[in-house]
Amino acid sequence: MPSTKPYEDYDVCVVGLGYVGVTLAAALLSTGRSVLGYEINPKAADELARGVLDLAEPGVEEQIKAKAASGAFAVTTDIGERKLPPVVVICVGTPIEAGGTTPDLSHLRAATEALAPGIDETTLVIVRSTVPVGTSRGLVLPILDRRIPEPLIAYCPERTIQGQALAELLSLPQIVGGLSDEAGKRAGEFFGTLTEQVVPVASLESAELVKLVCNCHTDLIYGFGNEVALITEKLGLDAREVIDAANLGYPRPTLHKPGFVGGSCLTKDPYLLAHSVAAYDHTPQVITAARALNESMPRRVGERVLGALWEQGRDPAEARILISGFAYKGRPETDDLRGAPYERLLPFLKGRVKEIVGHDFVVPDARIEALGVRAVDLTEGFTGVHAAVLLNDHPGYGDIDAAGLVARMADPALVYDTWRVLPPSTKAMRLGRA
Known part of the structure; x- marks a missing residue:
């Protein structure tokens, strides 16, 4: 729900309610803290304020929904110059510039500039976004320093794994690096009520590098x-x-x-x-x-599939292919598409094959369709395709009738089982096997 009380009355403000921010907010809420979320995306902010999440992460939606209803969690799209809670945690994205390798820190800069008017000399600002070493001191500090002569800044990285983020936030050691002893001490105390072990390091830069x-x-x-x-x-x-x-x-x-x-x-x-x-x-x-080797693997798989089709007498331009497993991993289960192998495989295959159909156990059909791929269930997906590529290791593959599905395929019925999730009796191409 939108905030009905002064912002400063909340225990903490989480800036940026993407994956890192919303999971942290849920963890904080689970310990009894009240959380004000700052999210500039109006649609996401409205949904979160109502306790609605488009995120497959155990326990997170339950916390957000319950605490939004109770008033312990609220979301705003504009913090203006109102005084903020005593702790502010920045969790905005720091992507790589499209088509390049240079970090895009514009979201971090904008977030810092937005929160600066609402802090004072007692506000602890924690940077949690992943950043190049030196960013907290070189970008965040100068902005806040224009407002407060000696701002309290700490860097405390997020190190969770998708699929079990809430459990790890409440159990993993928390790295803490402070701009000053006071900032480090307060950040340690803050995270000390979330997890049992806090690991202090000597500087902002050490924590960023960790x-x-x-x-x-x-x-x-x-x-x-x-x-x-x-x-x-x-x-x-x-x-x-x-x-x-x-x-x-x-x-x-x-x-x-x-x-x-x-x-x-x-x-x-x-x-x-x-x-x-x-x-x-x-x-x-x-x-x-x-990194270069790992980035090359999806295209290598695509090349092997096309080559195998040619070897079996099937022109790839006349072939239909199933891609199953759009989420970047299957265990722990997630619907996260960021950095998934389809990002490099799909552009390689498009234009080289007749049709691509797609399936995932977790990712909604609408998100697959948005990629220009017709979404199907596995039975329809295997039916009549000439090749099937399994891109992740979701446990759902263990429950399928692999032989029955392969029998539905058209010749040459190639299966590239990249994670070896199908029974050994399934005749499948596999990574690292000639």
């Missing part, structure tokens, strides 16, 4: 699994056999299985880190190489 290196490391280990897949493909070996054998009972870092790397963080943060050190004449070569 988030980036966490995600870049994940991208890197996934990239190594994909490198193994490409090597075994050339050698005529099975990547999963090699990786599983290497891991079994061996007390060293676990090798990750090959697969797609998606989501808003892993596909973006390597570029934020590279941007952070570009001015210091340094390129993080291993990180950038892993």
Whole structure:
């Protein structure tokens, strides 16, 4: 509901109610805090004010709906110059510029400028958006400094995983870096009531880097699994056999299985880190190489599918293809399309095949249709198609009659099971298998 009380009477203001902001708001509400949300998208703000979420995240909608009804949660599209709550958390998006690799910090700048008139020397401003190292000091501080000589600023990164964000917000250690000792102390106290362990670091910059290196490391280990897949493909070996054998009972870092790397963080943060050190004449070569490799995998899959169609005597231009699994991952379940492999596969296939139909266990049909793909259920999707590509590992694949669905396909009935979710008896192409 819209706020009916002074903004300053809320415990905290969450600026930006996208994925990061709304999950944080739900976590705060679950601990008994009152939350004022600031969201400039009128449609999203109106829906959230009524407790309506277009988000598949366990427990979040329940918290928002219940606390919106009770008045503990309210949303505004205009904070004006009204005094804000004692804690303000910035959760706006920091995307990469379209078609490039440069961070777009315009949302962060606009949010900081909007909240600046409503703070005073006692307001704690926490930056939670993922940013290049130095952004809190170099962008946020100068804006707030024009309002308050010594603003209280802390950087406290979000590190949750889609599908279990609420549980992780209430359990994962929270990194805290303050501009001053007082800012760090207050940020630690704030998050200390949300999670059991707070990890203080020496500066804003250290905290910013923690988030980036966490995600870049994940991208890197996934990239190594994909490198193994490409090597075994050339050698005529099975990547999963090699990786599983290497891991079994061996007390060293676990090798990750090959697969797609998606989501808003892993596909973006390597570029934020590279941007952070570009001015210091340094390129993080291993990180950038892993990102390039991971970005190439969807197109490689598309090339293999088209090549296999040709080998089996089917002109791809006359072929119908099913893409199943538009969400960037299947486990934990999510409807998040950001950074999903379809983003690179779909443009590659369009114009090269006759028709593409789409399916996902979680993503609504309307969102698939908006991508220019006819949405179908799995039975219709397999019926009459010449190739099917499974892009994520949703547990729903374990409940299907794979043999029955494949029997509905048209020759050559190619199935590319990128995550090996179908029974081994299913004749399917797989990542890292010749």
